[in-house]
Amino acid sequence: MPDEIKNHSECTKMILPVRDALDILSGKWKLPIIISLSFGNKRFSQIAKEIPKITDKMLSKELRDLEANLLVKRTVIPSVPVVVEYSMTSYGKSLEKVIDELRNWGTLHRKQIVSNSKKTKPK
Amino acid sequence: MPDEIKNHSECTKMILPVRDALDILSGKWKLPIIISLSFGNKRFSQIAKEIPKITDKMLSKELRDLEANLLVKRTVIPSVPVVVEYSMTSYGKSLEKVIDELRNWGTLHRKQIVSNSKKTKPK
DNA sequence: TAAATAACTATACTTTAGTATAGTTATTTT
DNA sequence: AAAATAACTATACTAAAGTATAGTTATTTA
Numbered sequence: 001m002p003d004e005i006k007n008h009s010e011c012t013k014m015i016l017p018v019r020d021a022l023d024i025l026s027g028k029w030k031l032p033i034i035i036s037l038s039f040g041n042k043r044f045s046q047i048a049k050e051i052p053k054i055t056d057k058m059l060s061k062e063l064r065d066l067e068a069n070l071l072v073k074r075t076v077i078p079s080v081p082v083v084v085e086y087s088m089t090s091y092g093k094s095l096e097k098v099i100d101e102l103r104n105w106g107t108l109h110r111k112q113i114v115s116n117s118k119k120t121k122p123k
Numbered sequence: 124m125p126d127e128i129k130n131h132s133e134c135t136k137m138i139l140p141v142r143d144a145l146d147i148l149s150g151k152w153k154l155p156i157i158i159s160l161s162f163g164n165k166r167f168s169q170i171a172k173e174i175p176k177i178t179d180k181m182l183s184k185e186l187r188d189l190e191a192n193l194l195v196k197r198t199v200i201p202s203v204p205v206v207v208e209y210s211m212t213s214y215g216k217s218l219e220k221v222i223d224e225l226r227n228w229g230t231l232h233r234k235q236i237v238s239n240s241k242k243t244k245p246k
Numbered sequence: 247t248a249a250a251t252a253a254c255t256a257t258a259c260t261t262t263a264g265t266a267t268a269g270t271t272a273t274t275t276t
Numbered sequence: 277a278a279a280a281t282a283a284c285t286a287t288a289c290t291a292a293a294g295t296a297t298a299g300t301t302a303t304t305t306a
Contacts, residue, residue, distance in 0.1 A: 007173075009128060011155075011162060011173065014158050014226055015154060015155050015226075016229070016233070017226045017227075017230040017232075018225045018226050018229050019154060019229070019293090020143075020232050020236075021226070022154065022229075026145060026149045027293075027294090032134075032138050035137050035141070035145060036134050037136055039126070039130045039134055039170070044252075044253050044254075045251075045252065050130075050134060053295095055195040055295065055296075056253080056255090057255080057294090057296095058293095058295085059133050060254060065155055069232075069236075074131060080303070081251075081252050081253085081302060081304090082253075083252075094228065094231070095228060099137075099141060100224075101220050101221045101225075102145065102222075103140045103141050103144070104140075105144075105221045106141050106142070107140040108217070109140075109143050110140055112193065113143075113192075150263070150264090151263080152264090164256085167283050167284075168282065178264085178265065178267095178282090179283080180265080180285080180286090182284095183284060183285080203274095203283055203285085204271090204272060204281075205272090205282075205283075206282075206283090207283065
């Protein structure tokens with residue numbers, strides 16, 4: 001098999017799962033929610049308070065998405081009034097390494113950008 | 124300092140760099156481009172051939188973004204006609220671990236979704 | 247009795263991301 | 277002489293993501 005075709009299929013094989021992972025994490029709010037819940041179980045309004053500027057609509061939508069992907073568990077506590085607790089599933093916790101790597105690289109990158117923008121124009 | 128305030132600031136500290144990293148990788152085309160170049164230096168039209176459905180406009184825009192972030196290097200070879208070669212910088216290669224983790228998790232997740240959708244409805 | 251808490255949903259809107267299609271300049275191949 | 281290659285840019289559009297604002301049901305506190 002010629003190199004370019006081989007590379008092409010290797011390439012495609014890599015892209016699919018990486019995109020799957022990214023779909024879970026991309027967008028403005030999913031990470032903040034995941035990180036917030038990784039510090040402990042929280043209720044809807046507590047998460048909302050922890051994440052400045054998020055609207056109820058976005059929070060509710062993203063929590064539903066995360067729940068559908070089995071990363072977050074929604075528990076209704078039948079008190080009066082009803083209280084809903086969100087927590088990371090053990091499956092959701094398996095994202096830890098991914099998030100760690102993203103944070104490591106992001107920290108490095110932030111330094112790079114800052115030191116570079118000094119030489120050129122401020123961002 | 125009370126727990127919730129401490130958690131909140133820890134949380135914020137994590138979110139910033141993770142978002143920085145994600146900004147680099149998110150979108151439909153950045154990853155395919157990065158992965159494609161990680162298999163070897165390529166010219167504009169070669170990348171375009173390797174990534175089905177990408178338009179010239181998107182490819183050109185994303186390459187400019189990646190270049191601005193110092194992940195990709197653009198080299199003009201003054202032949203006739205002019206040829207432009209793109210390559211990963213060593214800094215760009217530092218994304219390798221991040222991409223590996225995303226791929227690992229994405230592979231796991233893909234299996235999870237498939238086995239789960241058998242129980243419920245097909246996707 | 248009004249405001250606050252709880253966990254949302256509904257509607258309408260704006261912004262950003264991505265697509266479709268065509269055009270540019272210069273050269274080489276058919 | 278026409279078509280292909282090379283590496284793009286320009287214009288106009290659609291689709292997806294996100295925002296703003298208000299409303300819901302039931303209960304508790306001021």
